[in-house]
Amino acid sequence: MAExxxxxxxxxxxxxxxxxxxxxxxxxxxxxLQLRRALHxxxxxxxxxxxxxxxxxxxxxxxxxxxxxGNVYDEI
Numbered sequence: 001m002a003e004x005x006x007x008x009x010x011x012x013x014x015x016x017x018x019x020x021x022x023x024x025x026x027x028x029x030x031x032x033l034q035l036r037r038a039l040h041x042x043x044x045x046x047x048x049x050x051x052x053x054x055x056x057x058x059x060x061x062x063x064x065x066x067x068x069x070g071n072v073y074d075e076i
Contacts, residue, residue, distance in 0.1 A: 014055040027057055030076060038075035045070065 013027045014020045020039070025032040042061050043051065046069050054062045059072040 010056040010058040010060060012054055013057050015052075017052055020055060024055060028055075028059060028072060030072070034076045035072060038072040041075045042070035042072075 014024045020032075020035060022032055025035040028035065030038075039053065039055075039061065043049065043053070048063075048069070052064060053069060054064070055072065056062070059074075061069045061072060063069055
């Protein structure tokens with residue numbers, strides 16, 4: 001029988017207006033410049049400008065409605 005592992009639910013690391021802080025990049029284990037570039041690529045691919053996004057600790061980036069826009073780790 002396969003061993004079951006508990007599901008881990010991602011946590012929000014950023015949902016504020018403005019640019020994510022250094023703590024966000026540290027929580028993701030990447031450099032701030034990497035985070036900035038990844039968010040730019042994700043927003044550009046989705047046709048977003050300065051729109052607010054939510055960043056999760058697994059790298060997922062969503063909009064305010066919860067729609068997945070991309071993943072930071074896919075862009076670095």
